[in-house]
Amino acid sequence: MFWKYGLFCSIFAGSIWGAFWQIIFTMMGILTFGIPLELDVNQMLIIGLVSGIFYINFQKTISMKIHLTAIVSMTLLVYVFNFGKPYQINESLNNINIFILIFLTSAITWISINFSLNKISIGKLSRYDLENFYIKLMWGLGLIIFILITLVPFYIMIMTSLKNQQSLILNPLDFSLNINSDFKTLFNSYIELFTDFNFHLFLINSFFVSCVTVFITLFFSIPGAYALARLRFPSKKLFSSSVILIYLIPSIVLVIPLYAIFSQIGLRNSLLALIIVYPATTIPVALYMLRGYFSSLSSEIDDAALMDGLSRVQIIFKIAIPLSKPAIVSVGLYVFMIAWNEFLIAFMFLDDPSIFTLSRGIMSLNSSEVPQQHLMAGAVIATIPVMIIFLYLEKFLISGLSTGGVKE
């Protein structure tokens, strides 16, 4: 089979990396320079292919000098292919930037080829080397694509939020940053959101609603999950399987009857309504997740605690909770994010701008009078706290606290 030979691997990896990085860097060029660049995949595909074959033949004798030569010659080849005018750009544009872009494309392509063809010989490959090659290639491609689709929208969001109305209208594609402008003009949207649009209130409201939701959810779901995991009681099976059924009903279906009910009891336009509705939707999933974790703990530890004189309630506080800290933290975090990001119910229930949550507040910005960069700044404000909390709590999410007490 031809695909089992190192030569094919080198051609395959070289051309894929060449084409792939060409697409990525052209996109990045467009986003940073704000100029529409023409995408030509073929040239880099061929250059990558040649580099791959070159690498696999000379990898044993390769030195720093050869690395540099390879990258420079790849860059030059791009110029040769395009008769000195890559990306079909007029002389008037900044050629240094284009050169850096092409040089980076070549360098990253070359590094990727090095990475995926490392220790691959030219002849027929052993099964281990072959698997290793394809796994490494797929892993690398997957990782980069995943990072890009996460980071690019975020990048666009932040860059847009830092621009002013004039430059946004002038060139909507330009996501570069004007470094020369001072702090106040750069963060103008943020300042305006907090001074004119009550975003400090929204932030406090969102924080309050989310924290109370987490608290209520954990307060009910920890004992509930413990009972489902440990105790025997009638209709336990029915109860534990029906808990998750609420997720079969889309919230858009629930929100209309809820709207009617809450309007009639006069709770509609209040944060209390959210504090009632959010836990109702998060408790089932928290119960489900915690039950799984509690069941994974040895029930003999509970038995030992019973023998040592603890009641079931004391066992929850002194044994179950300390042992499932990582699970409780992650469930809490998950619930916090659900409550923080929830939009539909907040949108339907809240009319009074002083009690808006962040997602509802951002929605209120979506009108023709409010500039687009304010919307983006609002989105950034909504995202940052969750990110900070997540990064801070990440260290608690390590599992394995329960290891050692019982024999697995």
Added chain:
Amino acid sequence: MASIILKNISKSFADNLVIKNVDLEINDGEFVVFVGPSGCGKSTLLRIIAGLEDLNEGNIFIDNDNVTDNIPYDRALSMVFQSYALYPHMNVFENIGFSLKTAGIKKDILSKKVLEIAKILRLEDLLNRLPKQLSGGQKQRVAIGRAIIREPKAFLFDEPLSNLDATLRVEMRLEISRLHKKLGITSIYVTHDQVEAMTLADKIVVLNEGQIIQTGTPYELYNYPKNLFVAGFIGTPKMNILDCYQRGGFIYLEGNKDKKINIKTKLMDVKKIGFRSDNVILSDPNKNTLLGEIKFCEYLGSEQFVYVDCDINDKLIVIKISPKIKVVLNKKVGLKFTLENIHFFSQNGNRIH
């Protein structure tokens, strides 16, 4: 220290009756071992005594107090679990002292007691470690320490050694035995390992399918098994059991050809005979012996077992012989029986005296 009496205990999970009308008396200071195949209900019975399982019927008395409805702590028993069940988030000191802390004992008394226990169990250097930093044997010693510190009326052991490796198991077995001699506290010990049962017990309770089959000292159980189940369960290797019938007072074995062995008995209705591997003498084939061929040999150093095919329903007979004998496979041999070591069983498997 206490006596424990079980009266007519029954327990079912859903429709599955796992304990059937068990009556048992455990005397003060006795070391009782529950033994039986897995799923026989021995652990459930122990957990019922501990109060970790409710029972459907019957009563439990500890020191003549009816404790049937008491919670585990009020029964003043302590338990050692198969998985050790140490609290993973507490160190050795806290693990051992936990029950006293729960009971609200003062700190200085508590730490004095913990140190005392740690000394008995040689855990003094490990008091600050977490369970995950201990070896299996150390964990089990901590678990025992946790049980001792409460000065319970009785110890309950739920297969405490089955997670340890073979050498450690022997060591811990001795340790448990030593502790029982020293403290003299009533102990109930559940195991499926009949070597543990034989070595530790004052009294063995053999259970099968939720019922007590036989209760007795290790000597009684080994030499006078009440029925085929006990006969087959106690002793390694398993007792040889062969089908037979009687004619003119002599025992004949059922098989392809009816075989006569040189045993005469006045007992009636003998349908099965059993004999242990060390109760048969291997000799050269002659008129008064059962003829057979050696098929396998297990050499264990201090002893060896040969499996002899006597052409009886494909059954092999295990015989223990001196390790000095050089065994030749497929060699024709003769088996000689002695009357006093033969167990006779009736059709329904009960022993005939």
